[in-house]
Amino acid sequence: MRFATLALAALLLAACVPRPAHAASGDASYIGEVFMMATSFCPTGSVEANGATVAAASNPSLYALLGTTYGGTSTNFKLPNIKPQGSSALAAEVGGGSGGAMGATSIIWFRKGLRIHDNPALLAAAQGADHLCPLFILDPWFLQPDKIGVNRVQFLLESLADLDASFRARGSRLLVLRGKPQEVLPPVFKEWGVTRLCFESDTEPYAKQRDAAVRQLAEAAGVEVHSSVSHTLYDPQLLLARNGGKPPLTMQAFTKLADAVGPPPAPAADPPEKLPPLAPQAASLDAAASGVPSLADIGYPPAGTTPFKGGETAALARMADYLSDKDWVCAFEKPKGNPALFLRPATTVLSPYLKFGCLSPRLFHAKLQQIYSERSGKHTQPPVSLRGQLLWREFFTLCGSAVPNFDRMEGNPICRQIPWADDPARIQAWEESRTGYPWIDAIMAQLRRQGWMHHLARHSVACFLTRGDLWCSWEAGQAVFDKYLIDADWSLNAANWQWLSASAFFSQYFRVYSPISFGKQYDKNGDYIRHFLPALKDMPAKYIYEPWTAPLSVQQAAGCIIGKDYPRPIVDHAVVHKENMAKMKAAYDAGKAAAGAAAGAGGAAAGSAAAAAAGGDGASSSGSKAGAKPAKRARKS
DNA sequence: ACAACGTTGGAGCT
DNA sequence: AGCTCCAACGTTGT
Numbered sequence: 163m164r165f166a167t168l169a170l171a172a173l174l175l176a177a178c179v180p181r182p183a184h185a186a187s188g189d190a191s192y193i194g195e196v197f198m199m200a201t202s203f204c205p206t207g208s209v210e211a212n213g214a215t216v217a218a219a220s221n222p223s224l225y226a227l228l229g230t231t232y233g234g235t236s237t238n239f240k241l242p243n244i245k246p247q248g249s250s251a252l253a254a255e256v257g258g259g260s261g262g263a264m265g266a267t268s269i270i271w272f273r274k275g276l277r278i279h280d281n282p283a284l285l286a287a288a289q290g291a292d293h294l295c296p297l298f299i300l301d302p303w304f305l306q307p308d309k310i311g312v313n314r315v316q317f318l319l320e321s322l323a324d325l326d327a328s329f330r331a332r333g334s335r336l337l338v339l340r341g342k343p344q345e346v347l348p349p350v351f352k353e354w355g356v357t358r359l360c361f362e363s364d365t366e367p368y369a370k371q372r373d374a375a376v377r378q379l380a381e382a383a384g385v386e387v388h389s390s391v392s393h394t395l396y397d398p399q400l401l402l403a404r405n406g407g408k409p410p411l412t413m414q415a416f417t418k419l420a421d422a423v424g425p426p427p428a429p430a431a432d433p434p435e436k437l438p439p440l441a442p443q444a445a446s447l448d449a450a451a452s453g454v455p456s457l458a459d460i461g462y463p464p465a466g467t468t469p470f471k472g473g474e475t476a477a478l479a480r481m482a483d484y485l486s487d488k489d490w491v492c493a494f495e496k497p498k499g500n501p502a503l504f505l506r507p508a509t510t511v512l513s514p515y516l517k518f519g520c521l522s523p524r525l526f527h528a529k530l531q532q533i534y535s536e537r538s539g540k541h542t543q544p545p546v547s548l549r550g551q552l553l554w555r556e557f558f559t560l561c562g563s564a565v566p567n568f569d570r571m572e573g574n575p576i577c578r579q580i581p582w583a584d585d586p587a588r589i590q591a592w593e594e595s596r597t598g599y600p601w602i603d604a605i606m607a608q609l610r611r612q613g614w615m616h617h618l619a620r621h622s623v624a625c626f627l628t629r630g631d632l633w634c635s636w637e638a639g640q641a642v643f644d645k646y647l648i649d650a651d652w653s654l655n656a657a658n659w660q661w662l663s664a665s666a667f668f669s670q671y672f673r674v675y676s677p678i679s680f681g682k683q684y685d686k687n688g689d690y691i692r693h694f695l696p697a698l699k700d701m702p703a704k705y706i707y708e709p710w711t712a713p714l715s716v717q718q719a720a721g722c723i724i725g726k727d728y729p730r731p732i733v734d735h736a737v738v739h740k741e742n743m744a745k746m747k748a749a750y751d752a753g754k755a756a757a758g759a760a761a762g763a764g765g766a767a768a769g770s771a772a773a774a775a776a777g778g779d780g781a782s783s784s785g786s787k788a789g790a791k792p793a794k795r796a797r798k799s
Numbered sequence: 800a801c802a803a804c805g806t807t808g809g810a811g812c813t
Numbered sequence: 814a815g816c817t818c819c820a821a822c823g824t825t826g827t
Contacts, residue, residue: 412824413806497807545806554806618807625808669822673808680808743820750822 265292267441268358269350271343272298272336273369274393275362276321277474278328280429280522282390287360294438295354296329298322299347300340303368305460309641312462313613314514314648317472321518322454324473332437337444337452340460344375351383354441362519363389365398365563366652394556395426395523398563401556409564411576411667413545416557429525468613468648470514477515481526484510491533492541494548501616502685504608504693510548511614513649516555523552555654562653569656570637576666579756580749582628582635589638591732592627598724598731600691600698600707601681602626607694613648618680624662625675629746631738636663664746671746674739678707697728 268287275281276298288294304310304318326336339346350356359380364373373389380387391397401419402409410416439445444452458464470476485491499508515521530549534541544550567573571580590596595603595610605619615623620643626632627639636659643659644650660666681690688706692699698706700720705712710724710731717723724730 414804414825495806499807547806550806621807664822668805669824670805670808672819672821675807676809679810747821 266290266357267293267295267355268360268438269295269297269354269356271347271359271361272296272322272325273361273364274517275519276318276325277477277520277522278325278433279474279478280392280525281362281433282392282430283360283362283388284433285430286388286390287358288433288437291358291438293354293441293444294334295356295440295444296325296334296336297350298325298336298338299343300338300455300460301343301372302341305462307462309645311466311610311613311646312457313466313468313646314650315460315462316457316466317468317470317514317613317648318518319454319457320472320476321474321520324475324520326454328474329437332433332435334437334440336454337440337447338454339452340455343372344379347376348379348383351380351385354443356383356385356441358386358388360388360390362392364393365559368652392430392522392524393519394559395527395552396420396423396556396560398556398560401560402564409561410557411561413554413557416560417544417553420553420556425531426524426527429522429528466613467611470511470612470614470648472514472518472520472648474515474520477512477520480510480515481512481521481529484512485529485533488533488536491530491548492537495542495546496551496617497546499616499618500684501605501618501622502681502690503616504612504690507614508616513651514614517649517651523555527552555651558657559651559653561657569640569652571635571665574666577660578665578749578753580629580663580665580746583633585632585634588632588732589627589634589642591729592623592632592634592639593642595695596729596732597626597632597677598710598729599626599677599735600688600695600709600728602677604681604691604694609643609646611694613646620658621662622675622677622680624659626677628659628663629671629742630674631677631733631735631742633738633742633745636660636665639663669750671750672743674743677735682707695728697722 268291270281270284270287275283278284284296305315322336322338329335339350347359351359359376361373364370377387401423404423405419410419456464457466496509501508512521512526516523516526527549530552534549541547542550544553561576562568565574565576571577571582592602593606595606597603602623605615605623608615608619609623624636624639627634628636640655640659643655644652647655657667661668664671681688685691687703688698688701691706692701698709698720701709701712701722702716702720705716709717709722709728712720712724714723722728
């Protein structure tokens, strides 16, 4: 029997408090969910989502979940009012579908979530299915060599090969088709006799639009669609609703929100040892045309240069490796890591596995909590702890899902409008390790070669490109990172670039990373630079962060003439970072003036450009006493 | 109004 | 390694 047909649905809100055996997960933190029923009544333990007002005391668990998101007071709350979409057209299509007694054929459609552990969409697809077709579609959108580099694509193909091996061990295999999903899927639905399509929900703009289109096509073909949240610890939509429809904009506000919602769900159960076979029509596909391709097959160079290997197997091994040192796990503090370590990085390098979903954040979270609990509270805390890093990911994913134009300055309501210069030559020099600052150029070399750099190294180069030195738009840097990083994640990349350029989240633009002294603190001898910039490998440590200051005789002895074998500095940091600070100050002031003008105009948007141009401190009524020194701020001990 | 604080700054001093 | 000052942002809490 089919479930959740839209046509008959009376939409209900499940108010069931900890269900004893929640969908094979044994999850003690489960509170409830909104779901549709193909009936006109609600099952036991649930209430109809009809907008009714409920006393908080009568259902504290549901109140904890919903709060007054849909209205109410401190003593009562309102349920969402979700109307059945009773459409006879849908009813007819569902009735005419190929489901019913014929036997169920499911597709588990992989996009991210390239794993079999903690994969609720896979479990939903396998549930009661006679045939299960594991499918990945190579979307040309993600295979543009000029925009997406070989390392991340290699990582993806390795992840697919690993997934394929997991399915083969369970009597199946992964089918890899090529094309736009909106075009590939409809004929597949028909030819394979598909009755159910399951996938992991994805909050990126491209994915949202793609999935909405596919959902429509599936429903038109009588295919039941099931999506589940498993890319993040929390459901971003739920968090957003709990926060009144607006994303939190500080980590503290986010952490509070997450705490109020409670612990995230536990990982789902592992899939059975034996999975249903492919649909006959799928099984008869040519193996070469429906298997994992090589890089060359899809228009890429034959091999990448990253040392990091994709796949669930590698992800679990890497997690186990880093988690085996429990002292290290409990003492982890992000800002204290050494960005210059490259043989064994100072952080876990689990980010690419989380990006592709080779590793479940819920599994990683559960493992961390297990280790923390063994230490009875003796461990670091968010935002700097290892668990805190997962929360940053949640925070930025939530912002990315809720802020319009999150990957751009224009039309992005949380992004400061800053008049960056358009200077392709500077951007290219930065991308290609030709800034003349070895610390910066080495980091960019590591990016191009490995597809990964330490977090603080990313900060250094991002600050340098934008507000620190080159005064180029963060969007340009974002595109370069998106091209080369194996862990490039749309939301996280946009959020971090806004952070580092002091465009959003972070405002202390007077804190500028020095391209000379920052790296020196960690790596006095410059081993990191020598490794990634061979031209400088014999430069004495005294000069390696500022080789242009080395006497010519030293340059000759090192076999590296500045201006010939390695470039001169593209800008003078000591000069430009001060100039840029002043430009930031002006941009901030203009933004404040524009906001003040907009508010003064009764919310009308008109006139903001004029206000920005005026640039004066008309909006400032502070009248601060000149010369009066502010009270010294007590340092925290 | 004002102080404290914010995952990760730098320089110069002891 | 730790302190102070630099010149000074927005948010949050009192």
